[in-house]
Amino acid sequence: MAIKLRHPLRMVFAILIVVIFVSIVVDAAVRPAYDWPAVGKYLFDRRISQAAVVTLQLTVYSMVIAIILGVILAVMRLSPNPVVKSLAWFYLWVFRGTPVYVQLTIWGLISLIYSSIDIGIPFMDPWVSFSTNAALSTFTIAIIGLALNEAAYMAEIVRAGLLAVDRGQEEAATALGMSWAQTMTRVILPQSMRVIIPPTGNEVISMLKTTSLVTAVPFSFELFTRSRDISAETFNPIPLLIVASIWYLFFTSILMVGQYFLEKRFARGVGDRQPDRKDAVGTATGTFTGVVPVVGAGQPTVIAPSGQDDPPANPGGVK
Amino acid sequence: MTDVNTQGGASVTIPPMVLAEQVSKSFGSNEVLKSISLEVKRGEVMCLVGPSGSGKSTFLRCINHLEVLSAGRLSVDGELIGYREANGKLFEMAPKEAARQRRDIGMVFQRFNLFPHMTALQNVMEAPIRVKGLPKAQVEQSALDLLARVGLAERANYYPAHLSGGQQQRVAIARALAMEPKLMLFDEPTSALDPELVGEVLDVMKGLAKSGMTMIVVTHEMGFAKEVADSLVFMDGGVVVEAGDPDEILTNPQHRRTQAFLSKVL
Numbered sequence A: 001m002a003i004k005l006r007h008p009l010r011m012v013f014a015i016l017i018v019v020i021f022v023s024i025v026v027d028a029a030v031r032p033a034y035d036w037p038a039v040g041k042y043l044f045d046r047r048i049s050q051a052a053v054v055t056l057q058l059t060v061y062s063m064v065i066a067i068i069l070g071v072i073l074a075v076m077r078l079s080p081n082p083v084v085k086s087l088a089w090f091y092l093w094v095f096r097g098t099p100v101y102v103q104l105t106i107w108g109l110i111s112l113i114y115s116s117i118d119i120g121i122p123f124m125d126p127w128v129s130f131s132t133n134a135a136l137s138t139f140t141i142a143i144i145g146l147a148l149n150e151a152a153y154m155a156e157i158v159r160a161g162l163l164a165v166d167r168g169q170e171e172a173a174t175a176l177g178m179s180w181a182q183t184m185t186r187v188i189l190p191q192s193m194r195v196i197i198p199p200t201g202n203e204v205i206s207m208l209k210t211t212s213l214v215t216a217v218p219f220s221f222e223l224f225t226r227s228r229d230i231s232a233e234t235f236n237p238i239p240l241l242i243v244a245s246i247w248y249l250f251f252t253s254i255l256m257v258g259q260y261f262l263e264k265r266f267a268r269g270v271g272d273r274q275p276d277r278k279d280a281v282g283t284a285t286g287t288f289t290g291v292v293p294v295v296g297a298g299q300p301t302v303i304a305p306s307g308q309d310d311p312p313a314n315p316g317g318v319k
Numbered sequence B: 001m002t003d004v005n006t007q008g009g010a011s012v013t014i015p016p017m018v019l020a021e022q023v024s025k026s027f028g029s030n031e032v033l034k035s036i037s038l039e040v041k042r043g044e045v046m047c048l049v050g051p052s053g054s055g056k057s058t059f060l061r062c063i064n065h066l067e068v069l070s071a072g073r074l075s076v077d078g079e080l081i082g083y084r085e086a087n088g089k090l091f092e093m094a095p096k097e098a099a100r101q102r103r104d105i106g107m108v109f110q111r112f113n114l115f116p117h118m119t120a121l122q123n124v125m126e127a128p129i130r131v132k133g134l135p136k137a138q139v140e141q142s143a144l145d146l147l148a149r150v151g152l153a154e155r156a157n158y159y160p161a162h163l164s165g166g167q168q169q170r171v172a173i174a175r176a177l178a179m180e181p182k183l184m185l186f187d188e189p190t191s192a193l194d195p196e197l198v199g200e201v202l203d204v205m206k207g208l209a210k211s212g213m214t215m216i217v218v219t220h221e222m223g224f225a226k227e228v229a230d231s232l233v234f235m236d237g238g239v240v241v242e243a244g245d246p247d248e249i250l251t252n253p254q255h256r257r258t259q260a261f262l263s264k265v266l
Helices: A008-030 A036-043 A046-077 A082-097 A100-108 A138-164 A167-175 A180-216 A223-234 A237-266 A277-283 B056-063 B095-102 B120-130 B136-149 B165-177 B195-210 B222-228 B246-251 B256-265
Strands: A116-119 A128-131 A290-292 A301-303 B002-005 B011-014 B018-027 B030-040 B045-049 B071-076 B083-086 B089-092 B105-108 B183-187 B214-218 B231-236 B239-244
Touching: A036 A223, A036 A237, A046 A082, A046 A138, A046 A180, A046 A223, A046 A237, A082 A138, A100 A138, A100 A180, A138 A180, A167 A180, A167 B095, A167 B105, A180 A223, A180 A237, A180 B120, A223 A237, B018 B056, B030 B056, B030 B071, B030 B231, B030 B239, B045 B056, B045 B222, B056 B071, B056 B183, B056 B214, B105 B165, B120 B136, B120 B165, B136 B165, B165 B195, B195 B214, B195 B222, B222 B246, B231 B246, B231 B256, B239 B246, B239 B256
Parallel strands: B045 B214, B045 B231, B105 B183, B183 B214
Antiparallel strands: A116 A128, A290 A301, B002 B011, B018 B030, B018 B071, B083 B089, B231 B239
8 A cells, every 4th residue: 555645734724724714703702893783683673674574575576587588689689580589689788787876866866767658559648657756766676776777687698598408409309399388398498407407596595685786776675774774873884794694694604505416406417427317216116225415414314225115204304 | 103003093193202392492692402303202312412612411400490592492201391381471380390201201410410418228218209299108119119220229329429430320310210201411421530430321211112112312422322222313513413223323424513422422
C-alpha cells in the first residue's frame, strides 16, 4: 500500500476558516447593536408575520402571471407571423430595458395618466367606466408592475427551453398525428421543463426579494417596508433588518427545496443515472429500494431492501 | 391501378397505396426532388436507395406531409395528401386535417425520436390515447402485445435512455404500429445503430413485411433490399435513375450512376 500524498496546508486553512467564522459568530452574539432580544421580540410580531404573508402573496401572484405571460410571449416570439413576433420583441425591449423600480413608480402614477378605465368600443361612449383609483388598489398595481416586468425575463427562459428540445421530437409527434397543442403540452413542454425550471427557480427567489421595491408604488405592507416603518418608531433599525432577512431566508429555503423536487420530477428518463426506479418497484413486490432525500436530515437516508413483503412503514422518516 | 374482379363480375378499381405524380420539392433555389413519379402497391415493400443528398428522405417526408410539395401531387390510398381538390384547384389543408391523414401513416426515424420523458410502454400508448381517444386499459394491452411482438415485453417500463439503440428503434417501430397504420415509412432506420444491433431491427422489419404491411424503406442495407423488397428504386440528384426488381438492379444495374453507387456499397 502506497502512502497517500499529504496535504498539510489544507488542514491549516480549514482550522483558520473555522476559527475566523466562530469568532465572528461569537462576536455577533454579544454585540449590543444587533440587539438579539429585540430580534426575538419582533420575529413573530403580528405586523411582521402579516407583512411576510403579503410578501409571499406578491411573489406568488406576480410569478404566476409572469409565467403564463412568459409562455405566451415565448410562443409569440417563435411564431411565423412577423407582426406577432415583433410585438413580443417590442414588449421584451421595453420591459427588460427599463429598471423595475422605474416601472413600479410609473405604475403607481397610472391614475395620473389614465384617470378612468373604460370598457367599450374605441371612440364611442364606453359601456362601463371606472375611476382608476377605485378599480386598482396599490396591491393590485404592485402585482401588475412586478408581473409585467418579470414576464419579459420568463419569456426568454421559456423560449430557451422550447428551443432546447430536439426538433425530431416535434416531428415524431406530428408524424403520429398529434396536433400542435398536443405536441406542445405532451412532448415539447415536459422536456423543456428540465431547462426552464432551474432559471425559473432563480427568478422566483429574485422576485421574492424584488417585492421589497414595491414601496415605489407606493405599497407599504410587505416585509421590508413594514420593518422599516416599525424601526422608524423604535429608532432601532438593525434588529428589524435582521428580522426581515430571517423571513426572506426562510422563504428562499422553502423555495429551494421545492425546486429540488420539481427538477427531480422533470428529469425522468434523462437526468437519472440509476437503474429505473419504476421498474425496480414493480418487480420488488413492494420493497422500497434506493436513496430517499430527507429534508433537514443532512445525510440522505439509505434504505436497504429488507426482503420483507411489506414496505417500510415510514420510508421518509427513518433516521 | 389494379382491377379486381368481384364475384358478380363487376370490377372495382383499387387505388395503389402510394401514387406520386411529378412530385417536386425545392428548398429556396435548391431543387431536391425533380418530378418524381412512383407507385407503391398494397402490401409492397419498396426500398429507396441512393447516395446522401439524393432526395430519398425528402421524398419519404413528403408522403406524410412533413414537407410541403413544391409541385406535383401525391396520394395515399387514393386520398390526396395535404391538399383538397375542388373545381380543379388544390387547396392546402388545415393542420387538423393533415394530422388526421398522418394517423394512418407510420414513420420510423433514423434517430428514433422516442419521447425520452416517457417509458417504452408510455411511448407506444401515447398516440392511441391522445390522438384516437381510445380507453387506456385497452391501449395498454395492445401496447404490451406490440412490445412483445418486437421482442421487448420485459423492457416495457424502461426509459429510452436505458435501452440500446436497437431496442429504442424497435420501440419506435412498435409506437408507429400502435396507430394501426396502412403504410409504414422507414427513414434510414439502421443508419444510427452499431453494426451488431442492425440485425435485430431488420428482423422486426422482415416480420412486418411478411405480415403484409406496405412499407417504403430508405436504406443502405442492400442485403435487406435483396431479401425483403419487392421493388427497388435508385435515386440520385433528385430524380429516379432506375427502378424495378431488386435482384435485377443489384446484380445487373443498367445505368452508369447506379453501377457507380453499387460498386461502392456492395
